Amino acid sequence: MAVIGGGPAGSFFSYFLLQTATRVGLGLTVDIYEPRDFHVSGPAGCNMCGGVISETLVQHLATEGITLPETVVERGIDCYALHLDVGSVRIETPLHEKRIAAVHRGAGPRGIASPNPCGFDAFLLALAQSHGARHLRQRVESVNRAEGKPLVRAQGGASATYDLVAIATGVNGPSAKLVQSLGLPYREPPSTKTYICEFLLGRETVQATLGSAMHVFLPHLPRLEFAAIIPKGEFATLCVLGHDIDKAIIREFLELPEVRACMPPGWEPPVDLCHCSPRISTGPALIPYADRLVFVGDCGTTRLYKDGLGAAYRTAKAAAKTAIFHGVGARDFQQHFEPTCNSIAHDNWLGRLVFVVTRVIQHNRLLRRGLWRMVSREQGVSGAERRMSIVLWDTFTGSAPYREVVLRTLHPRFLLRFLWEIAAAGFERSTDWRTHASHAR
Numbered sequence: 001m002a003v004i005g006g007g008p009a010g011s012f013f014s015y016f017l018l019q020t021a022t023r024v025g026l027g028l029t030v031d032i033y034e035p036r037d038f039h040v041s042g043p044a045g046c047n048m049c050g051g052v053i054s055e056t057l058v059q060h061l062a063t064e065g066i067t068l069p070e071t072v073v074e075r076g077i078d079c080y081a082l083h084l085d086v087g088s089v090r091i092e093t094p095l096h097e098k099r100i101a102a103v104h105r106g107a108g109p110r111g112i113a114s115p116n117p118c119g120f121d122a123f124l125l126a127l128a129q130s131h132g133a134r135h136l137r138q139r140v141e142s143v144n145r146a147e148g149k150p151l152v153r154a155q156g157g158a159s160a161t162y163d164l165v166a167i168a169t170g171v172n173g174p175s176a177k178l179v180q181s182l183g184l185p186y187r188e189p190p191s192t193k194t195y196i197c198e199f200l201l202g203r204e205t206v207q208a209t210l211g212s213a214m215h216v217f218l219p220h221l222p223r224l225e226f227a228a229i230i231p232k233g234e235f236a237t238l239c240v241l242g243h244d245i246d247k248a249i250i251r252e253f254l255e256l257p258e259v260r261a262c263m264p265p266g267w268e269p270p271v272d273l274c275h276c277s278p279r280i281s282t283g284p285a286l287i288p289y290a291d292r293l294v295f296v297g298d299c300g301t302t303r304l305y306k307d308g309l310g311a312a313y314r315t316a317k318a319a320a321k322t323a324i325f326h327g328v329g330a331r332d333f334q335q336h337f338e339p340t341c342n343s344i345a346h347d348n349w350l351g352r353l354v355f356v357v358t359r360v361i362q363h364n365r366l367l368r369r370g371l372w373r374m375v376s377r378e379q380g381v382s383g384a385e386r387r388m389s390i391v392l393w394d395t396f397t398g399s400a401p402y403r404e405v406v407l408r409t410l411h412p413r414f415l416l417r418f419l420w421e422i423a424a425a426g427f428e429r430s431t432d433w434r435t436h437a438s439h440a441r
């Protein structure tokens with residue numbers, strides 16, 4: 001078997017394939033083609049991501065017997081702070097059982113004092129290797145067919161045929177180009193440009209200013225869905241998601257008072273920082289399988305804006321189980337792998353609805369004030385009653401399916417409370433206005 005791409009999806013796929021094969025007494029060899037060296041700091045060793053491992057994925061890994069070593073986890077996230085122009089509020093883990101890890105995907109950003117040889121991708125690749133996978137540090141150029149089997153041609157001309165090829169090249173890789181000559185109905189997922197950069201603040205400053213909180217911003221800026229600052233070791237990672245995020249939006253964002261208030265006093269964005277503009281998937285691929293071929297992770301189906309690593313785990317596991325228990329034909333993948341992709345894709349439709357509503361709130365000051373009032377008031381009450389906090393937590397940490405988020409917002413007590421807080425915010429505003437008017441007189 002060959003796996004093209006040794007990011008999370010490729011490593012998870014190899015791991016599950018080999019682990020399940022051993023259990024059923026099947027002898028397999030797995031070659032992982034991955035040109036990156038995840039032990040190198042900076043862009044060369046990094047797969048460009050916020051590095052937040054959702055609690056669902058942490059729990060799934062724990063049930064598989066995979067514990068993230070302390071060396072991989074740069075920081076445990078136990079709460080988040082929501083920053084709006086009308087105020088900021090700190091939201092503790094609503095149900096007091098949440099565990100989220102912040103990691104580097106490579107060995108750390110450019111400029112890191114001591115590169116971490118055990119970033120998340122290096123850890124997963126080593127896990128797959130420890131189960132017998134062979135890592136070939138080669139970029140694959142094409143996949144063709146020879147006598148009905150996939151023929152993988154790597155850079156430099158070396159080629160080999162395999163019984164099954166899993167493509168896990170992400171949305172920043174050439175998944176469609178690789179299989180171009182096969183004339184498959186596969187279409188790569190639609191995607192949009194995002195922005196990530198790393199601020200070197202020093203361990204103490206990160207602790208003093210950002211703590212163990214993920215800082216989420218919902219600014220009223222065009223094309224920007226949301227942004228997050230994630231503390232890690234001596235760095236803080238800024239992720240900005242939206243539609244075709246460019247430098248002008250980033251500059252505007254970094255000047256916002258709520259962003260500046262979060263950073264150390266007198267802080268200015270450095271000119272030379274480790275940054276990138278990776279693409280993020282915004283929809284599913286079309287037909288992510290064929291005979292002896294399967295597309296896992298981002299180049300197949302992933303979750304909208306959240307928990308892409310969790311989706312890589314789910315699609316990789318489903319594809320590996322299909323290959324071992326059912327077969328490697330297109331029909332096998334259609335029957336046993338596609339349902340997992342469909343369930344993620346259907347949930348993303350609800351995710352779209354969640355982000356439409358979020359955008360409406362973002363663009364209306366009264367709704368923003370209502371939201372802020374509701375979340376602030378909830379911090380004094382017990383777990384399950386913190387309805388808005390749970391909804392926001394699940395939306396921004398990716399800890400629950402969007403279906404659950406939507407169902408929570410349809411609860412009559414949630415809706416009544418939100419309407420009440422909006423009305424109260426409106427009343428507050430009109431009394432503010434009258435006070436201003438009488439002062440002016």
Ligand SMILES: Cc1cc2nc3c(=O)[nH]c(=O)nc-3n(C[C@H](O)[C@H](O)[C@H](O)COP(=O)(O)OP(=O)(O)OC[C@H]3O[C@@H](n4cnc5c(N)ncnc54)[C@H](O)[C@@H]3O)c2cc1C
Nearest residue numbers: 005007008009049050051052140170173297298307308309
């Ligand atoms: C701005 C941003 C922030 C994000 N934040 C988070 C987050 O906080 N938490 C989260 O869960 N998800 C997050 N994601 C999503 C997450 O990054 C992806 O879902 C995840 O990386 C998908 O894993 P993958 O293995 O499918 O692809 P990738 O991680 O992209 O890995 C693909 C691998 O394939 C290799 N490759 C490419 N082409 C070839 C080739 N021709 N031959 C051989 N190898 C090749 C690459 O070198 C790479 O190692 C974020 C994404 C973006 C854009």
